[in-house]
Amino acid sequence: MTAYLPSLAGGMLIGLSAVMLLLLNGRVAGISGILGRLALGTQAATNAAFVIGLLLGPPLYRFATGQWPPVTITASLPVIALAGLLVGFGTRMGSGCTSGHGIVGLARFSPRSAVAVATFLLAGIATVTLMRLAAA
Amino acid sequence: MNRFAQIITALAAGTLFGLGLAMSGMLDPARVRGFLDIFGAWDPSLAFVLGGAVTVALAGMAVLKRLRRPVFDEQFHLPATSPVDRRLVLGSAIFGIGWGMAGFCPGPALASLSLGLAPVVLFVVAMLVGMTLHDRVWLRRAG
Numbered sequence: 001m002t003a004y005l006p007s008l009a010g011g012m013l014i015g016l017s018a019v020m021l022l023l024l025n026g027r028v029a030g031i032s033g034i035l036g037r038l039a040l041g042t043q044a045a046t047n048a049a050f051v052i053g054l055l056l057g058p059p060l061y062r063f064a065t066g067q068w069p070p071v072t073i074t075a076s077l078p079v080i081a082l083a084g085l086l087v088g089f090g091t092r093m094g095s096g097c098t099s100g101h102g103i104v105g106l107a108r109f110s111p112r113s114a115v116a117v118a119t120f121l122l123a124g125i126a127t128v129t130l131m132r133l134a135a136a
Numbered sequence: 137m138n139r140f141a142q143i144i145t146a147l148a149a150g151t152l153f154g155l156g157l158a159m160s161g162m163l164d165p166a167r168v169r170g171f172l173d174i175f176g177a178w179d180p181s182l183a184f185v186l187g188g189a190v191t192v193a194l195a196g197m198a199v200l201k202r203l204r205r206p207v208f209d210e211q212f213h214l215p216a217t218s219p220v221d222r223r224l225v226l227g228s229a230i231f232g233i234g235w236g237m238a239g240f241c242p243g244p245a246l247a248s249l250s251l252g253l254a255p256v257v258l259f260v261v262a263m264l265v266g267m268t269l270h271d272r273v274w275l276r277r278a279g
Contacts, residue, residue: 006161007160007181008184008188009159010156010158010159010161010185010188011160011185011186011187011188011189012189012192013153013155014153014160014185014192015156015188015190015191015192015193015196016152016192017149017150017152017153017156018149018189018193018196019193019195019199020145020148020149021149022196022200022206023196023199023203023206023207024141024145024206024207024208025142025145025146025149025206025208026206026208026211026212026213026214027146028213028215031153031246032267035242035246035264035267036271039264039271040271040272045139046146049143050146050147050149050150050153051150051246052147053146053147053148053150053151053153053154054150054151054243054246055150055154055246055247056150056151056154057150057151057152057157057158058154058157058158058163058247058248058250058251059250060155060158061155068251069157069158069248070161070163070164071163071164071251072164072165072166073165073166073239073253073255073256074165074166075237075239075255077255079237079238080255080258080259080262081258081259082237083234083235083240083259083262084234084240084245084260084262085234085262085265085266085269086231086233086234086266087235087238087240087241087242087259087263088234088242088264088266088268088269089230089266089274090230090232090233090234090266091231091241091267092266092267092270093223093230093270094223094225094226094228094229094230095215097242097243098242099243102189102190103186103190106190106193107193107197108197108214110215110217111217111220112218112220112224115225117228119228119229120232121172121232123228123229123230123231123232123236124172124232124235124236125174125236126232126233127232127233128172128173128176129174129175129176131237132173132175132176
């Protein structure tokens with residue numbers, strides 16, 4: 001159990017971030033929405049500020065713990081590029097990602113978010129499983 | 137409405153979000169894919185991340201119900217409750233396939249840019265292209 005404590009604590013910090021943005025600014029902490037609106041140039045200042053903060057997170061973690069958080073990438077560059085395209089297109093089409101639907105939406109008991117979360121989890125599980133079988 | 141306070145709040149919330157992601161281990165695509173690999177060597181970490189985040193968010197929702205407006209704005213900007221439609225399901229499925237392929241969703245991909253790894257930069261650029269294709273090409277084509 002203690003192996004999952006950093007994950008639980010990290011998750012609670014993420015939840016706190018979402019609550020802050022909601023109660024103070026009245027906005028949903030959905031990363032695809034924030035980034036998408038930034039790309040469209042709407043509410044540029046607040047969305048840019050959030051993204052800058054997001055980028056500050058890992059260096060702060062490094063400052064506090066003395067090491068960078070691990071990022072292990074095994075996918076090839078063409079797979080990375082295709083995955084990025086799909087994630088960008090899909091999150092905008094589905095109006096949200098793991099944060100907006102997965103955290104704020106579920107906490108609001110939104111039926112749309114529940115369907116979105118079930119759908120992207122199932123699609124993700126199917127993709128990882130098929131890729132593992134194909135590589136075996 | 138207080139623009140300056142809104143910007144500071146967004147900066148602080150983003151920082152907290154990035155720090156939480158780094159602490160949670162979810163910046164690592166290998167662990168995210170491990171969570172999705174339920175028939176293989178399953179790594180349940182992401183369930184704890186989501187569980188912790190949703191629990192805190194639920195407490196926030198209880199406070200929200202008592203507020204008439206957010207502290208720094210005139211009104212809440214929450215998505216209207218609309219029915220589940222084809223776009224939601226199709227979009228989420230497309231996102232899930234990309235998420236499973238690389239192990240990155242938008243938050244961790246953006247935050248890990250700070251580590252300066254070339255594949256992360258490629259992913260984020262491709263993600264922005266995908267978003268722009270949807271918002272500026274697909275949506276306008278569909279009217």
